[in-house]
Structures are given as structure tokens and as C-alpha cells.
Amino acid sequence: MTEQTTPPQRADDRATAGPTRSLLGARDRARAEVMSELLAAARARLESEGSAALSLRAVARDLGMASSAVYRHVPSRDALLTLLIIEAYDAVGEVAEKAAAGSDADPAQTWLEVARAVRRWALDQPHSFELIYGTPVRGYRAPDDTVRPAVRVWEVIIGLLLAAARDGILDPAGPDFDPTGRMAPEALATAGFTDPTTVPDDVARIAVRSGTLFTSLVGAISVELFGHLHRVAGDYERFFDVTVATAAAGVGLRITLD
Amino acid sequence: MTEQTTPPQRADDRATAGPTRSLLGARDRARAEVMSELLAAARARLESEGSAALSLRAVARDLGMASSAVYRHVPSRDALLTLLIIEAYDAVGEVAEKAAAGSDADPAQTWLEVARAVRRWALDQPHSFELIYGTPVRGYRAPDDTVRPAVRVWEVIIGLLLAAARDGILDPAGPDFDPTGRMAPEALATAGFTDPTTVPDDVARIAVRSGTLFTSLVGAISVELFGHLHRVAGDYERFFDVTVATAAAGVGLRITLD
DNA sequence: GAAAGAGAGAGAGCAGTGCTCTCTGATGTG
DNA sequence: CACATCAGAGAGCACTGCTCTCTCTCTTTC
The missing domain is CATH 1.10.10 (Arc Repressor Mutant, subunit A)
Incomplete structure (x- = not known):
């Protein structure tokens, strides 16, 4: 019944x-x-x-x-969630890739457009965003199926940073640091460097700095979506722009805000 | 039974x-x-x-x-959670305040120490961090009891930025922007400006830029705690330092990493 | 073509959840 | 001292994830 x-x-x-x-x-x-x-x-x-x-x-x-x-x-409710997680990763990855590919501005400005596109996606599908960037479910241990789609956003970021470096417009204001050991060997291997010791320092530094862009993107959206800008920010959209652009400046991407 | x-x-x-x-x-x-x-x-x-x-x-x-x-x-399970949320906000606020007060370095370096202290707290009490900065529970609408303790971390950040500006070591590399409307009037009122139009532009800009620091802190910890650095970062602690310091550079805080 | 096998779905059942209801008995007040 | 108040108990409702067994259909094999 x-x-x-x-x-x-x-x-x-x-x-x-x-x-x-x-x-x-x-x-x-x-x-x-x-x-x-x-x-x-x-x-x-x-x-x-x-x-x-x-x-x-x-x-x-x-x-x-x-x-x-x-x-x-x-097999279980969590397995069903995992399938939705993979879908969500793929969706946000595609959004980021399309935004990057569809832009004819320089890498810095393109990054702002990518960030805006991801934010818009997150606001449209808040539950999907939460699913992948919010608190993981219970004792959930991400199976390796999620790694591939999860990395797509990272790839867009690294691509933009390398393009900026190639164009000579990457001018980090951030601190000097020794990049060795800060990245996982697997991540460098994905970028084509099977032997970590052969990675040039400037490339390694770019890889580490990509963390700041990724963090500012995920952080800015989380903070907005989870209510931490309540009574703090006024115009959320313009607040977001400043947050992303300011963090990007530390990495060396000079974004012009309107 | x-x-x-x-x-x-x-x-x-x-x-x-x-x-x-x-x-x-x-x-x-x-x-x-x-x-x-x-x-x-x-x-x-x-x-x-x-x-x-x-x-x-x-x-x-x-x-x-x-x-x-x-x-x-x-009255309900969610009400019980709310009590724990308030406790968690107070705990992390106290951690940030103590780290700031206990430091005799300049505001930039102090920010790194505050960030590290908050990260350590989050790693020690991951569930408390998730409770406040992770996905909000169900249809949970933060009651106003949580606003007061939630704002303590923000206050530490703004205090450091104002101190840095006073000391003349705040030198933003980030983008130029018009600060009007980006902050909520209530937030400026908390800072003592009852009339938003009387807030000097440079103070307003500092307020907006505090969002980048807050975002990089919450974002960097979330990203690490929720597993998004898996196979990306190597040494999480040193990766965190670069992330925070790089974002801070965009705001104008020059942090020296060891 | 008939017999055997595999597999999808149904339904009952277990242990757990949040929350409500009514009843009891101890507590503090007029 | 009698009475009202209120903390706690226990049963019960509707829900959850998941397992077990049974049935009936489709597929494969002889």
C-alpha cells in the first residue's frame, strides 16, 4: 500500500x-x-x-x-549520489571549458568570464554545486570515477595561466616561494611531466598558483551560496567580481573591472 | 525496550x-x-x-x-544544530582573535598566522568547520542568533587591513574598482558608518577587499577538507600557505614565505 | 521446440529516524 | 496542605536505507 x-x-x-x-x-x-x-x-x-x-x-x-x-x-543510495556527482562535475567542467573557448579576450579577462560562468551555473543548480563542492556526504569516499571529470576545471585554469605566461602578461604580485613538493607528483604527471624533477620551476610555480584561482572561485561561490555574505556584501555579482579579480592579481592576472 | x-x-x-x-x-x-x-x-x-x-x-x-x-x-533537531553552530562560530572567532592578538609581526604576516590557526582548528574539528562553512542543513535559515558570532572572523580581517593601511604597508596589486554598492549598508554601519555616503572610498575599498581574504581562507580550507586537493597538492600545509599569501598579495598584504 | 537458467520487479520485514501524543509522578507555589 | 506545573516515559505515526524471499518473464542452451 x-x-x-x-x-x-x-x-x-x-x-x-x-x-x-x-x-x-x-x-x-x-x-x-x-x-x-x-x-x-x-x-x-x-x-x-x-x-x-x-x-x-x-x-x-x-x-x-x-x-x-x-x-x-x-547498489545503494550513495552510489546513486555518486552518479549525480559525476554528472555535476562534468556539467561544471563543460561550462568552464565553453566559457574559456568562447572568449576572445586575453587570458586574464577570460578567467573572469570563466568564473562568472561557473558562478551562474552554481546559482542555477545550487544543489549540484553543493553536491560536489559542499560538505561530502557521510562517510563518502570519492571513488576514482570522479577524479577525471573533477579535474576539468583545473585544466582550464592551468591552460589560462600557461597561455598568459606565453603571452608575457603573467606578472605575479604574490610571494616568492620554492615550488618543490607543493604539488602532487600525479598532478604534474597529468601535465605531461612524468619525472617531477624535470619540471621547470616557473611551470611548477604556475601549477601551485593555480590553487589560488581555484580556491577563490570555489570559495567565492560557496561563501555566497551558503549565506556568508548576508548583510556583508551589497551587490553580490559585483562583489564576486572584485573577489575573483583581486585574487587573480596575486597570481599575476590583471583583470579590468567595469 | x-x-x-x-x-x-x-x-x-x-x-x-x-x-x-x-x-x-x-x-x-x-x-x-x-x-x-x-x-x-x-x-x-x-x-x-x-x-x-x-x-x-x-x-x-x-x-x-x-x-x-x-x-x-x-524544539527540534535543527534547533539543536543551531546551538552547535553558534558554538562553532564562537570557537573559530576566538581562534582568529587570539592568533591576531598574540602576533607581534606586521599585519601581513599576522594574517598568515591567523589563517594557519583557523586551518589548524578546522583540521582538528572538521565537523564543526563543515557545520558553519559547509553545505547548510536542509531548509535551514540562519536565525539572527548566529550573525553576531559569525562576524567575528570578518572583524579580525578588517582590523588587520585597517592596521596595514595605517602602517602604510597596504599596497593593493588588485584591480581598481568603484566600491559603491558592493558592500551591504549594515556591514558599513557595523564599522561605525551609519550613513554609507560618508564612508571614504579607500575604507570602502578595504571593506570590499576583505572579501578576498575571507574567501581565500574559507575556500582554501574547504577545498582541502572536502578532498579537492587529492592528487593535486603535495604538501597540503605549504600549498595552503601559498594560496593564502598569493590571494593576500592581491589585496596588498605582502607575506614572506619561508 | 522444450527445459533450464538468469534476472527484474514486488512485497514483507528489520532497524533506524524525527516528532507528537498521552500519561505519570515529582516539584514548587498558593 | 492542596493544587498546578512540568520533566520525563512510552507508545505510535510516517518516513528512511537495505535485505530477504517469492514470482513471473525473458533468454539461453540442449
């Missing part, structure tokens, strides 16, 4: 589509279809209720199926 | 303490005592399990009382 009202007619619907049409058997295609319906329903619930309230039973109800049946497709 | 095993002997204990001893009646004193036990138990559970897993029933069990009895003292 609590679970379900409509009879399961899904199987019949599938049968009308014809048997064994593609490379995947009908069963596999049905499975994939249910999976995508599942994700769509979960995404909808996430955006309307937030991750803490995302309930597997509610998703099952939305799909008209028993809660136990969901476990045929997803 | 699920709730409780030991009989309630609390009342008898109180009786032995003598009747109506202080200004507060015995009942009130008992009430206050239970309340503080409640908070202590909740704090313990928060630090060991995290806010998402903070269960009123579990706290009640720890105290050996029925879960329903807890509602005599606290």
Missing part, C-alpha cells in the same frame, strides 16, 4: 518495440532505459529537494516501482 | 542538593544542567559522527533518557 499502485506494464511496452533489434538484447536495452529514467528522476529530486533529502524510495515512487527494485540497478 | 533501561534517578539527585539554594529555583538549575549535558552529548556525537548523522534519539540514549524528553529542552 505504501509502495505502489499502478501495475507493471513496462515489460509489455518493451515487447512492442520488437525483439532483439540492436546489438544489445532487449533486456539490456530495457535495463539501460530504466537506468536513465532512474537518473533523471534522481536528478529532478536532487534539484528540488537537495542531496540530503534525496531518498531512494521517493525516486522509486516517482518511477512507479517498488523501492526494492531500484536496488537491481543501483 | 528500545528506549531506556535505567530508572530516572536524576530527580532524587537534585533533591539531595538542597531546595531553592540560589537565585534560580532548583527546577531552573536542573533545567540548565540538563541543557548543558545535552549540548555536551550532542557536541561529542557531532565530532565523532558528523552533522548528518547527529540523531536526537542517539543523544537521548547517551544521556539515558527517552527521546521524547529531549523535546522538553530543544
